Amino acid sequence: SAVISQKPSRDICQRGTSLTIQCQVDSQVTMMFWYRQQPGQSLTLIATANQGSEATYESGFVIDKFPISRPNLTFSTLTVSNMSPEDSSIYLCTTSRAREGTQYFGPGTRLTVL
Amino acid sequence: AQSVTQLGSHVSVSEGALVLLRCNYSSSVPPYLFWYVQYPNQGLQLLLKYTSAATLVKGINGFEAEFKKSETSFHLTKPSAHMSDAAEYFCAVREGGYNKLIFGAGTRLAVHP
Numbered sequence: 001s002a003v004i005s006q007k008p009s010r011d012i013c014q015r016g017t018s019l020t021i022q023c024q025v026d027s028q029v030t031m032m033f034w035y036r037q038q039p040g041q042s043l044t045l046i047a048t049a050n051q052g053s054e055a056t057y058e059s060g061f062v063i064d065k066f067p068i069s070r071p072n073l074t075f076s077t078l079t080v081s082n083m084s085p086e087d088s089s090i091y092l093c094t095t096s097r098a099r100e101g102t103q104y105f106g107p108g109t110r111l112t113v114l
Numbered sequence: 115a116q117s118v119t120q121l122g123s124h125v126s127v128s129e130g131a132l133v134l135l136r137c138n139y140s141s142s143v144p145p146y147l148f149w150y151v152q153y154p155n156q157g158l159q160l161l162l163k164y165t166s167a168a169t170l171v172k173g174i175n176g177f178e179a180e181f182k183k184s185e186t187s188f189h190l191t192k193p194s195a196h197m198s199d200a201a202e203y204f205c206a207v208r209e210g211g212y213n214k215l216i217f218g219a220g221t222r223l224a225v226h227p
Contacts, residue, residue: 031213042204043158043217092157101146101208103215105158 002026002095004106012112013083020079021109023093028073033103034066037090046091049076083113116141116207120218127225133177133192135221137205140186146208147188148215149179153201161203164188175199195225 003026013019023032034046046066047055055068069077080087090110094103121136139145149161162173169181179190188205202222206215 033214042219043215045214045216048214096213101213101215102148102160102163103213104160105150107157 002029002097002104004093004095004104006091006093006106006109008109009107010110010112012114014114015084017083018079018081019083019111020077021091021093023076023078023106025074025095027097029095029097030073031096032070032076033094033096034068034076034078035092035094037092037108039088043092046078080111083111085113087111088113116145116209116216118205118207118216118218120203120205120221122221123219124222124224127195127223129197129225129227130194133190133195133199133223135190135203135205135223137179137188137190137218138186139188139205139207141207147179147181148206148208149173149177149188149190150204150206151175151201152204152220158204161190195223197225197227199223200225 005024007022032049035043037043045058046061047057049055049068049070051070051073065081067079090108092108093106096103117140119138147164150158151161152158161177162171164171164181172178177192179188181188202220204220205218209216
């Protein structure tokens with residue numbers, strides 16, 4: 001398994017501001033994923049971040065709103081830009097090392113936008 | 115494209131009773147399937163996974179799931195529920211060769227005395 005840490009663990013932000021979430025993995029991994037879990041909902045994949053290339057975004061998510069960086073094989077950041085209350089969610093970073101795609105989840109970042 | 119359907123957004127059982135959480139999948143290729151559990155205010159924890167080996171998969175905390183290709187199902191069971199099993203359970207399928215997971219809507223399990 002992989003050990004994943006995220007910072008911050010939670011934050012309360014004002015409308016119109018931006019927040020950058022950091023994700024650190026305890027070993028080198030090729031693929032990292034960012035998910036969003038809105039209140040009472042399931043998980044939705046935002047994007048896949050590979051080191052050395054642009055992130056691949058899922059339908060409904062755009063780079064201007066959710067810019068992602070992947071500077072090395074153990075670290076990634078997700079920025080939630082120009083936030084609105086609808087962005088209030090848990091944001092989760094994951095990675096996968098196993099052939100079958102088992103994903104290991106970090107503790108998540110609980111974001112509240114006022 | 116792969117998809118997952120979890121039947122029943124809420125399931126309630128008595129302590130000691132059988133737990134059955136349903137998951138049906140849609141996949142054009144042999145699927146890799148997963149069950150995750152999320153306890154209140156915590157992250158997701160892997161319960162078990164099916165990776166085309168044995169069709170009956172045993173996981174942590176006494177849970178198991180059986181892969182049935184003919185029924186496109188991967189239902190999660192536990193013979194005897196404990197109060198500590200109360201949580202949200204998510205079924206997921208791996209999409210293609212990209213290692214990204216498609217999650218079902220989740221089932222909230224309540225266990226009452």
